Amino acid sequence: MTQDLAGRAAGDGAAVDGDRAAVTGEGVAADGGSVAADGVSGAADGVSGAADGSSGAADGGRSRPAGSRLGVLGWLRWGWRQLTSMRTALVLLFLLALASIPGSVLPQQGIDPAAVTQYYAAHPALAPFLARLSGFDVFGSPWFAAIYLLLFTSLAGCVLPRTFRLARSAGQPPPAAPRYLGRLPQAAGFATTLAPDQALESAAALLRRRRFRVRKGAGWVSAEKGYLHETGNLLFHVALLGLLVSVALGGLFGYKGNRLLVEGDTFANTPVGLDVFRPGRLVTAGSLQPFSITLKKFSARYITSGDQRGQPAKFAAWLRYNSRYGGPMRSYDLQVNHPLNVDGVQVFLIGHGYAPVFKVTDGTGAVRFDQPVPFIPVEQSGLTSAGVVKVPDAHPRQLGFAGVFLPTEIDVGGRLASAFPAAEYPRVSLVSYAGNLGVNSGQPQSVYSLDTSHMRRLAVSPRPLAPGQSITLPNGLGKLTFTGYRRWVSLAITYDPGQLPALVSAVAALCGLILSFLVRRRRMFVRAAPAGSDRDGAASEMTAVAVGGLTRSDAAGGFAAEFAELATEIMREVRGEAAADSHQPGGASTGDSHEAPPLAGDLTQAAGAKGE
Amino acid sequence: MTRLRSAASRAARPSGALRAVIAVAASLAVAGCAAGRIAQSTPASSGQSFVQGDYSSAYFSPGSRPKAPAVVGRTLGGGRLSLAADRGNVVVLNFWGSWCAPCRREAPALAALAAHFKSAPVRFVGDDVHDSSTAAVAFERTYSVGYPSLNDPGEQVALAFHGTVPPVAIPTTLLIDSSGHIAGRVVGEISYRGLLSLIDKVLARPR
Numbered sequence: 001m002t003q004d005l006a007g008r009a010a011g012d013g014a015a016v017d018g019d020r021a022a023v024t025g026e027g028v029a030a031d032g033g034s035v036a037a038d039g040v041s042g043a044a045d046g047v048s049g050a051a052d053g054s055s056g057a058a059d060g061g062r063s064r065p066a067g068s069r070l071g072v073l074g075w076l077r078w079g080w081r082q083l084t085s086m087r088t089a090l091v092l093l094f095l096l097a098l099a100s101i102p103g104s105v106l107p108q109q110g111i112d113p114a115a116v117t118q119y120y121a122a123h124p125a126l127a128p129f130l131a132r133l134s135g136f137d138v139f140g141s142p143w144f145a146a147i148y149l150l151l152f153t154s155l156a157g158c159v160l161p162r163t164f165r166l167a168r169s170a171g172q173p174p175p176a177a178p179r180y181l182g183r184l185p186q187a188a189g190f191a192t193t194l195a196p197d198q199a200l201e202s203a204a205a206l207l208r209r210r211r212f213r214v215r216k217g218a219g220w221v222s223a224e225k226g227y228l229h230e231t232g233n234l235l236f237h238v239a240l241l242g243l244l245v246s247v248a249l250g251g252l253f254g255y256k257g258n259r260l261l262v263e264g265d266t267f268a269n270t271p272v273g274l275d276v277f278r279p280g281r282l283v284t285a286g287s288l289q290p291f292s293i294t295l296k297k298f299s300a301r302y303i304t305s306g307d308q309r310g311q312p313a314k315f316a317a318w319l320r321y322n323s324r325y326g327g328p329m330r331s332y333d334l335q336v337n338h339p340l341n342v343d344g345v346q347v348f349l350i351g352h353g354y355a356p357v358f359k360v361t362d363g364t365g366a367v368r369f370d371q372p373v374p375f376i377p378v379e380q381s382g383l384t385s386a387g388v389v390k391v392p393d394a395h396p397r398q399l400g401f402a403g404v405f406l407p408t409e410i411d412v413g414g415r416l417a418s419a420f421p422a423a424e425y426p427r428v429s430l431v432s433y434a435g436n437l438g439v440n441s442g443q444p445q446s447v448y449s450l451d452t453s454h455m456r457r458l459a460v461s462p463r464p465l466a467p468g469q470s471i472t473l474p475n476g477l478g479k480l481t482f483t484g485y486r487r488w489v490s491l492a493i494t495y496d497p498g499q500l501p502a503l504v505s506a507v508a509a510l511c512g513l514i515l516s517f518l519v520r521r522r523r524m525f526v527r528a529a530p531a532g533s534d535r536d537g538a539a540s541e542m543t544a545v546a547v548g549g550l551t552r553s554d555a556a557g558g559f560a561a562e563f564a565e566l567a568t569e570i571m572r573e574v575r576g577e578a579a580a581d582s583h584q585p586g587g588a589s590t591g592d593s594h595e596a597p598p599l600a601g602d603l604t605q606a607a608g609a610k611g612e
Numbered sequence: 613m614t615r616l617r618s619a620a621s622r623a624a625r626p627s628g629a630l631r632a633v634i635a636v637a638a639s640l641a642v643a644g645c646a647a648g649r650i651a652q653s654t655p656a657s658s659g660q661s662f663v664q665g666d667y668s669s670a671y672f673s674p675g676s677r678p679k680a681p682a683v684v685g686r687t688l689g690g691g692r693l694s695l696a697a698d699r700g701n702v703v704v705l706n707f708w709g710s711w712c713a714p715c716r717r718e719a720p721a722l723a724a725l726a727a728h729f730k731s732a733p734v735r736f737v738g739d740d741v742h743d744s745s746t747a748a749v750a751f752e753r754t755y756s757v758g759y760p761s762l763n764d765p766g767e768q769v770a771l772a773f774h775g776t777v778p779p780v781a782i783p784t785t786l787l788i789d790s791s792g793h794i795a796g797r798v799v800g801e802i803s804y805r806g807l808l809s810l811i812d813k814v815l816a817r818p819r
Contacts, residue, residue, distance in 0.1 A: 265765065265766065266765065266766030266767075266768070267742075267766060267767060268766060268767035268768060268770060268771035269771075270767055270770045270771055270774065270778060270779070271778075271779075271780045271781060272707065272741055272742070272767050272770045272778075272779050272780070272781065272782055272784070273741070273742065273766075273767035273770065273771075284780075285778040285779075285780040286774065286775060286778055288774075290771055290774040290775075292766060292767075292768065292771060294766070324774075325681075325768065325771045325772045325774065326772075366750075367746055368746065368747065368750040369744075369746060369747050369750070370744065370746040370747075371744035371746065371747060390711070391747075391750075392710070392711075392716065392751075392754075393710065393747065393750030393751050393753065393754045394750075395754075439711075439713045439716055440713070440716045440717065441713065441717065442713050442714045442716065442717030442718075442801060443713055444712075444713050444714065445713055447711060
């Protein structure tokens with residue numbers, strides 16, 4: 001039974017408390033008082049607890065399916081109960097974490113296709129096997145989706161019924177007070193001269209003032225407070241669902257792209273204009289926000305002296321952009337961690353570098369190439385950058401060049417290096433090739449690599465070129481001139497419609513968690529009866545008042561203190577009333593002046609069933 | 613379909629592993645021993661990022677043809693070109709770049725088709741994206757491209773087709789019927805026969 005209770009309560013510390021309370025409940029019930037048992041087990045989970053209790057009891061025999069007697073429906077119900085249990089949800093959460101490990105260990109097709117290709121080359125036997133298991137597309141694989149959907153179903157199956165139960169319980173009055181309040185975890189008693197009904201009335205008034213929900217019966221008052229505990233609990237679970245939905249939204253409708261943009265150039269946010277495009281499952285070319293961005297200028301300032309020499313001081317990219325074809329142009333000063341936002345799409349500055357400008361004349365004397373070529377930094381301290389120049393339309397031979405751009409060239413023992421990231425002394429060193437670049441075959445190539453397998457290296461010294469200098473190729477194959485350089489920036493374009501919902505969900509989950517930890521659902525019970533019933537009849541006009549308290553989840557602690565305070569206040573209230581009633585001066589002290597049996601003195605307080 | 617594009621049309625620009633490869637290559641180059649291959653990152657062997665996987669051909673029947681945007685621009689030769697001026701003809705609009713390997717392979721077939729339809733009411737127009745005009749003119753000369761191409765380094769013509777039938781890769785070829793509606797799209801490298809039959813289909817049902 002406790003198992004089932006825990007199962008239903010899925011997902012929080014309250015479940016454990018629920019267990020404990022249920023056990024206590026059983027203990028009390030075994031002890032005797034059926035009302036007390038009802039009170040305690042009811043308090044374990046309020047109305048929902050009662051529902052749990054009954055459903056738990058109902059399938060006490062069913063939780064161990066007894067073969068054929070169960071039937072299809074029974075099995076389905078059993079399966080559903082297992083799926084929506086907290087244990088299953090935790091196992092699924094763990095599996096989800098486990099399943100994403102291969103996604104970070106193996107190269108992923110959607111993120112780095114080149115790395116996947118390299119993996120195929122390095123592991124020709126293993127790679128196809130992994131591919132069949134979706135090892136290169138982990139987050140899009142059926143098994144990953146299965147875990148994700150099961151977790152979603154498990155959470156939904158747990159949270160939704162609970163929401164309905166809470167909604168129902170919110171409208172219901174607290175349960176009747178148990179008969180023997182002394183058996184409750186918190187109990188106290190005192191005597192008063194006030195009649196039982198009046199004592200109860202005054203206790204009820206006090207509890208109402210303390211914003212308890214109060215219910216009165218014959219000889220008892222029962223009050224409940226702290227419904228926000230369960231609300232916080234539910235908020236947490238609903239927010240968890242919201243988080244999953246947000247992630248799904250991002251995965252389905254979001255996209256990421258990259259674009260390297262040279263100063264003076266423009267690009268459009270279309271699949272055609274992006275260098276790397278990673279769309280979500282439901283993203284089509286038409287769903288991309290149709291903005292254009294022009295890089296007017298990029299500047300980088302570096303620290304020029306001291307220990308930090310060469311470290312970047314500031315990067316800034318001046319952009320002009322519009323949000324649709326032919327729309328009005330606006331300006332933006334793009335900086336690191338200061339993205340541009342266009343129609344919900346964020347554009348980040350994630351890199352920069354140099355694009356030396358080359359002019360290539362072929363063997364026929366015609367200029368076949370004249371443009372900046374982005375070189376990729378291979379180290380950061382001097383921004384030494386590597387790149388290739390391909391001239392596929394040079395005649396009679398296709399030409400290719402590979403080499404480095406050195407912003408501030410120095411010679412370190414015969415080796416070229418760059419001493420500073422700013423272009424103080426820019427030089428380019430290239431190796432020249434002629435032959436077949438391999439691009440005419442139609443096989444896509446990286447623009448950053450040169451396939452020299454069908455090319456011949458030309459006997460040209462790779463001596464560094466200053467801006468304006470040229471390499472004249474042998475055999476009249478042509479000439480390359482390094483005419484200058486431009487800067488480029490690398491932009492990351494991200495659109496994630498799940499981002500805001502995810503943030504809201506995360507905040508809500510945290511609020512719910514805090515709420516459920518700080519607020520406890522607690523009940524106060526008061527019983528009043530003529531004291532003479534079980535004493536020697538000496539004080540027949542005395543009334544014995546018993547106060548009991550119960551909380552379900554006391555994660556933050558402190559209910560004992562609250563109970564003591566409340567019980568004392570009830571005593572004061574009742575005795576104050578009594579004093580006013582009998583027109584005796586002295587107020588609260590009146591009670592003390594009576595010849596007092598142990599009960600009539602100060603408040604007697606008991607813990608648990610050991611009270612009195 | 614579009615997921616495969618980046619690899620197909622222009623093998624990825626910088627990425628982590630690629631940078632590492634370039635880094636190694638660069639150090640080799642600096643050391644002056646880059647004799648063999650600089651870097652190999654052609655997405656070929658995996659079989660997952662292939663032009664074939666990218667290829668798709670679509671025909672839209674009259675009535676379901678979205679209207680093509682009015683595009684006016686400068687050609688590589690420096691003249692002015694308006695797509696609307698070709699109204700009355702079927703327009704074959706090919707998005708290409710001189711750096712794009714599949715574009716280079718399909719270029720002879722396109723040139724041959726342009727010659728084939730020389731006397732028919734069919735106009736061929738190119739749109740050169742993400743390119744420099746010098747390299748593009750050199751490409752046109754290599755493949756004896758006889759039709760004009762818009763100079764579109766910032767992909768603005770591609771953007772103008774947003775909301776209609778946008779090009780989703782380089783190369784993409786759009787067919788615009790004589791009333792200015794988009795009647796077909798080929799994503800990826802065209803084949804002579806495939807495009808020929810598509811043009812004939814549009815010619816048979818021009819609007």
